Amino acid sequence: MGEERVAKRIFYSVLQVGKRKQGEQLLRYKDVIKRHMKRCDMDPSLWEFEAEDLPRWRLSVNKRSINQI
Numbered sequence: 001m002g003e004e005r006v007a008k009r010i011f012y013s014v015l016q017v018g019k020r021k022q023g024e025q026l027l028r029y030k031d032v033i034k035r036h037m038k039r040c041d042m043d044p045s046l047w048e049f050e051a052e053d054l055p056r057w058r059l060s061v062n063k064r065s066i067n068q069i
Contacts, residue, residue, distance in 0.1 A: 040064040 027035075034044040042050075042064060051057045 040067070 037044045037047060040061075042060075050060065
């Protein structure tokens with residue numbers, strides 16, 4: 001994925017402006033994905049490398065997510 005793509009900029013961005021509600025803070029999309037990956041016994045630091053082989057990545061994600069249901 002190119003560095004200039006909007007999806008990548010949003011995924012890796014840090015909230016720069018705006019206010020948050022009081023109470024429990026909202027999690028970023030990235031934080032929620034990491035939480036789900038940990039529940040499925042996947043290493044969040046290696047997901048980009050593993051996702052380069054798309055058929056293998058899909059099989060791995062489907063197999064691990066079914067085991068968690």
